Amino acid sequence: MLNFKLSFKMKTIFGIAIIETFFLFILVLNSRSILYETIELDIKDQANNISTLLATASVDAVVSQDIATLDSILNSTIATSKILYIRILGLDEVLAEVGNQHFLNQPFKEDNSIVDTETDGTYDAYANIMIDGYQFGRVEIGLSIEEQHSIIDQATSHLSTIAFVEMLFVALFSLLLGVALTKRLILLQEATLKMSQGETGLQVPIKGSDEVTNVSKAFNLMSKKIGQVTQKLKSDNSRMDTIMNTVTDGIFMMSIEGDIHSMNRSACRLFGLKENLIVEQSIFNLIPKFNLNGIINSKEKHIQNVEGLTLKSKNVALEIHCNQMEFDNQQYIVGVIRDMTEINRLQYELQAVFNLSPNGFLILANDLSISYVNPAFYSMFSIAPERCELGGNNWACFTELIHNSIDYNHHMDLSLLDELLTENILYLKSPVEKVLTISRRKIDQANPDSSDILFFIDITHLTIVDKMKSDFLTTAAHELRTPLASICGFSELLLAREYDKETADEMHNIIHRQSLNLKHLLDELLDLSRIEARAGKGFNLSIQDIESVIKASCVEVEGAFKGRKAIINPLVPWPTTLAFDIDKIRQVLKNLLSNAFKYSSKDITLSTSLREELGKTYFGISIIDKGIGMTPHQLSRLGERFYRADESGATPGSGLGVALVNEIISIHGGKTEYSSESGQGMTATFWLPLTVNKCIKD
Numbered sequence: 072m073l074n075f076k077l078s079f080k081m082k083t084i085f086g087i088a089i090i091e092t093f094f095l096f097i098l099v100l101n102s103r104s105i106l107y108e109t110i111e112l113d114i115k116d117q118a119n120n121i122s123t124l125l126a127t128a129s130v131d132a133v134v135s136q137d138i139a140t141l142d143s144i145l146n147s148t149i150a151t152s153k154i155l156y157i158r159i160l161g162l163d164e165v166l167a168e169v170g171n172q173h174f175l176n177q178p179f180k181e182d183n184s185i186v187d188t189e190t191d192g193t194y195d196a197y198a199n200i201m202i203d204g205y206q207f208g209r210v211e212i213g214l215s216i217e218e219q220h221s222i223i224d225q226a227t228s229h230l231s232t233i234a235f236v237e238m239l240f241v242a243l244f245s246l247l248l249g250v251a252l253t254k255r256l257i258l259l260q261e262a263t264l265k266m267s268q269g270e271t272g273l274q275v276p277i278k279g280s281d282e283v284t285n286v287s288k289a290f291n292l293m294s295k296k297i298g299q300v301t302q303k304l305k306s307d308n309s310r311m312d313t314i315m316n317t318v319t320d321g322i323f324m325m326s327i328e329g330d331i332h333s334m335n336r337s338a339c340r341l342f343g344l345k346e347n348l349i350v351e352q353s354i355f356n357l358i359p360k361f362n363l364n365g366i367i368n369s370k371e372k373h374i375q376n377v378e379g380l381t382l383k384s385k386n387v388a389l390e391i392h393c394n395q396m397e398f399d400n401q402q403y404i405v406g407v408i409r410d411m412t413e414i415n416r417l418q419y420e421l422q423a424v425f426n427l428s429p430n431g432f433l434i435l436a437n438d439l440s441i442s443y444v445n446p447a448f449y450s451m452f453s454i455a456p457e458r459c460e461l462g463g464n465n466w467a468c469f470t471e472l473i474h475n476s477i478d479y480n481h482h483m484d485l486s487l488l489d490e491l492l493t494e495n496i497l498y499l500k501s502p503v504e505k506v507l508t509i510s511r512r513k514i515d516q517a518n519p520d521s522s523d524i525l526f527f528i529d530i531t532h533l534t535i536v537d538k539m540k541s542d543f544l545t546t547a548a549h550e551l552r553t554p555l556a557s558i559c560g561f562s563e564l565l566l567a568r569e570y571d572k573e574t575a576d577e578m579h580n581i582i583h584r585q586s587l588n589l590k591h592l593l594d595e596l597l598d599l600s601r602i603e604a605r606a607g608k609g610f611n612l613s614i615q616d617i618e619s620v621i622k623a624s625c626v627e628v629e630g631a632f633k634g635r636k637a638i639i640n641p642l643v644p645w646p647t648t649l650a651f652d653i654d655k656i657r658q659v660l661k662n663l664l665s666n667a668f669k670y671s672s673k674d675i676t677l678s679t680s681l682r683e684e685l686g687k688t689y690f691g692i693s694i695i696d697k698g699i700g701m702t703p704h705q706l707s708r709l710g711e712r713f714y715r716a717d718e719s720g721a722t723p724g725s726g727l728g729v730a731l732v733n734e735i736i737s738i739h740g741g742k743t744e745y746s747s748e749s750g751q752g753m754t755a756t757f758w759l760p761l762t763v764n765k766c767i768k769d
Contacts, residue, residue, distance in 0.1 A: 087245040088238065095234040099227070106226050110219045111185045114194050118214050121154065122198035125210045129159055133166060133200050133208045141167035155193050155213040159200075162208060170213070179211050188216050259290055266294060321408035327395070329354045329363055338408055343382035356380075358389065366393055366404055376411070388412055431507075431527030437520060439466035451527055452476055453502045476501050497527075506534045555589065558582050610652045610738055614762065618645040620653060621677060621692065624660035632668040641679045646690050648762045655735045656759075662732050663694045663755050671698030671752065682758070689741065689758040697752040709745055732757065 125148060132140040145157045149169050156170025158179070168175055174193055182188055182195045193213035200208040255278075262273045274291045277284055315322055321338030325331045331352050339346050342357050354361050358379045366373045372394045379387045393406025425432055431448030435441055444461045452472060461468060478500035499505040508528045515521035561578045564570075570578065618641075625637035667675040673696070680691040701709065709729055729745075736743050736757045747753040 084242065084245040087248075088242055091238055091241045095237060099230045099234055102230055103223065103227050106223055107185065110222065114185065114214060114216060114219060115196075118194055118196035118212065119198070121148070121214075122196050122210050122212050125157065125159070125212070126198040126200045129210065130200055130202060130207070133159065133161060134202065136161070136166070138167055142169070145169040153215045153218070155215050156211075157213075158211040160209045160211065162206075166208065174213050185216060185219065192216070255284075255287065259287060262290065262294075266297075321410075322406075323354075323408060324403055324405050325354055327363075327367055327402050327404060329361070332403070341381075341387065341408065341410055342379060358391075361391075363404075366395065379408075388415055429529070431525075431529075433461070433469070433525040433527070434514070435466065435523040435525060437522065441466070441469060442522065448527055451505065451507060451529055452499070473497070478504070496530075505529060505531045507531075558586060558589070610655060612650045612652055612739070614648060614650045615653055616645075617649050617651070617656075617690070617692075617759075620656060621660060624657055624664065625677065628661060628664040628668065631665070635668060635672075636674045637664060637667075637677060638674055639677045643679050643681045643690075645679070646761055649690055649759055650762050651739055651759055652735075655739075659732045659735050659757060660692075660694075662729070663757075666729070667694050667696035667698070667753065667755070670700075671696035673697050680756075688761045690761055691756050691758045693754055693756040695752065695754045700749045700751045700753055701747040702749045706745060706747055 125144065128144055129141055131137070132144070141159055145159065145167055146169055148154065149157055154170065156168065156174045158168040158170075158175065159166045174191070177191055179197070180187075180191075180195060181197060182193075185194070188194050192215075194216050195211070195213050197209055197211045199206050200210065255275075258275045262275050265273055273294050275287050277287050277291070316336040318335065319337055321335060321341050323331060323334045323338055331349060331354055334346070334349050336346065339349055342349070344357075349357075354363070358377055360377045362373075362375050362377070365375065372392060374390070374392050376388070376390050379389045381387060388411040390409045390411050391406055392409075393404055396403055396405050425443075425445040428445060428447055431451050432443070432445045433441060433448055434443040441461050448461075449455070454472070461472070476499045478498035480500075481498035495509055497507045497509050499507065506529075508526075508530050510526045511523055512526075513519070513521050514524050561582050565575065565578055621639065625639065629635065629637055664675070675697075676695045678693045678695065680693065682689050682691065733743050736759070739759055741757060741759045744756045744758070745753070746756075
């Protein structure tokens with residue numbers, strides 16, 4: 072068998088020629104097929120139209136058996152078209168026929184395509200003669216297709232000629248293209264052989280802007296860069312040495328016996344040794360407890376945490392990542408040494424943060440084991456860590472703890488313990504009632520396999536505050552509705568009916584009095600909210616004469632309670648270094664004096680006193696009455712907003728006065744104290760700090 076080897080040029084010529092021949096052959100066949108279909112549709116339409124027309128024209132003659140008319144129709148039709156024969160049949164016989172006797176003698180067979188005409192050389196078609204849905208005969212015709220076959224043969228001949236000429240031009244072009252390509256490729260081949268023999272810097276001539284030209288440019292660039300690459304390899308080795316010596320972690324290479332072959336500068340600095348002294352030393356001189364056998368027996372990366380020993384015999388906490396590798400058919404151990412001193416310090420500080428945090432933390436691994444619990448968590452659940460250590464236990468241990476502490480009145484469905492994501496508030500009842508918020512998230516959000524961390528925040532105080540706010544709003548609405556009900560009720564009565572002057576004046580007085588009560592209530596609410604909102608920022612503290620302020624306040628309040636007096640009995644000298652806001656202290660004195668007069672039918676007494684607390688001196692003013700007093704329960708609620716000891720409402724008041732007093736004195740840095748016994752009167756004392764402990768005027 073002959074083995075032919077074609078050159079690239081011949082492969083190009085033959086390849087293009089084969090492809091061109093294939094597609095031209097397809098084109099000729101497709102064009103001939105389209106021409107066939109077109110001619111066939113035309114001959115079909117022509118045959119159908121002629122046969123249908125003859126069937127329509129000969130209806131009456133067929134029915135009446137008028138042979139002469141039928142002959143006339145047939146003769147006139149065959150003379151004006153390329154019809155080879157026409158035959159008209161009745162129900163039982165041929166009525167008339169005309170045309171080539173050769174075709175008339177042949178049996179009629181309908182043709183569906185030009186291919187069917189190749190046996191007899193005519194295209195045969197028919198049309199039924201129909202009247203009101205009944206057939207009375209049939210018209211049969213035969214058309215000449217000689218002209219159509221001639222057209223098809225000429226078109227095929229022309230297409231084949233065009234295809235042949237095109238193939239000649241393509242072959243010539245392929246030859247020229249092959250010569251042009253192979254000429255430059257031969258130049259590249261010769262230059263490549265020379266380069267393989269050690270010559271560098273060779274350049275091939277460049278012409279044009281095609282792909283072969285781009286290859287030539289690439290070759291020239293490669294030839295130019297080869298020398299640079301050799302130099303770059305040397306510089307890369309130098310750069311790698313630089314990188315190894317500048318990384319912060321220590322990198323080492325040693326034999327499987329533990330003899331050090333190389334270490335970077337960071338490792339040398341870590342152990343306090345010079346580079347030329349560390350090579351050929353045993354790793355056990357630097358890391359006495361280094362686990363060499365664990366590395367040799369491990370097929371994967373080995374990690375160990377040990378202590379290293381510096382030149383000055385100082386212990387250093389180390390984390391070592393190492394593995395075996397083969398180099399020049401020898402087994403070595405390569406690893407990274409990391410100084411854990413700073414990391415351990417940061418971990419210690421982070422542990423301190425977790426331990427001191429008021430929020431509880433619980434870290435849950437993927438296998439539902441608990442890896443860490445901080446002290447605040449134990450405190451929230453009122454358990455001693457030494458009696459119930461959760462760390463190292465599983466999720467079931469935690470859920471059991473929840474079951475034992477949960478308030479079932481708030482948690483009817485305990486399925487929340489399965490995922491701890493369906494509800495973020497947890498109500499505890501045992502051993503102490505608490506309200507906690509729980510949230511759960513991944514430590515590493517980007518890693519779905521990382522551990523979960525559960526946050527527990529004690530919101531018991533916030534819950535109580537929210538309840539107090541709700542109760543306050545409810546009480547405030549009730550207190551506001553009371554005077555409003557009187558105002559609205561009496562106003563409607565006055566509008567609905569006519570009353571005598573005395574009754575109308577009484578109603579007007581009630582409306583006026585309730586309006587003043589409402590105004591007083593709103594004023595105290597606004598004062599209290601403004602003081603709380605500004606947190607003392609609106610207070611103008613300055614050293615003032617407290618004696619004159621007390622005396623003026625007593626005179627002002629006495630005017631509203633005629634016949635009774637406020638007797639001032641100073642037990643200590645008046646201070647000259649007392650800083651306060653005059654308007655706010657007047658409001659305190661007015662509220663306390665008014666309460667004393669309301670709940671006592673006798674004169675009241677004001678006294679002064681001093682006391683020391685935590686190195687500070689406080690000046691106290693006490694308002695003492697001999698009224699109805701308060702029970703211990705009433706005294707415990709004193710200061711709650713809208714709380715009044717007289718629940719009957721006989722004694723006027725808003726129930727906000729004492730709360731306002733407490734807030735003002737607190738912002739001054741002072742304190743309030745209340746003491747009472749039922750039926751024995753009341754003593755209300757407020758203490759203000761002195762700016763300088765001495766300087767008391769006589």
